[in-house]
Amino acid sequence: MSLLSPPAPSASPTNTTFEQLVEKVRYDGAYPTHAQAEIVVRRVLEALGRQVTGTERTELTARLPHKAAHAFTSHAPKGETLTGWCFVKDLAERTGGTPATARWDTGSVLGVVARLAGDDLTTRIIRQLPDGYALLFGRAELVRAA
DSSP: OOTTSOOOTTOOSOOOOHHHHHHHHHHHHTOSOHHHHHHHHHHHHHHHHTTOOHHHHHHHHHHSOHHHHHHHTSSOOOSSOOOHHHHHHHHHHHHTOOHHHHHHHHHHHHHHHHHHHOHHHHHHHHHHSOTTHHHHTTOOOOOOOO
16 A cells, blocks of 8 residues: 555555655655654654544554554543644644644644545544644645534
């Protein structure tokens, strides 16, 4: 399976390696080194793992490479899920970065994760979370008219 083609809806665990995932994030995010991209991947996946629950958590874990799945599941989900903007601010605070760099990092990682997860699972993850995550996964955020 290639990072460029999403898995089928009933996809089995990915054959994309962690190194391939990191290199795709490095390319998409324009990070200067593999090591820097790897740090970003781990931090964003750990933060996302504190937000996603239920079958979506289990299915995403199965579609990620082993090291990425380990980072994703390294922290139990928090009781309160954060909006997309609060997720970015929380990541910035945890990493000592700025909201702008945390937003860039998040989009770089979650765009690749969305391709690995496939459209159906990504849609279910976004629906599970509060407003603001669609853009982080590289999708348009549609707002219902009042």
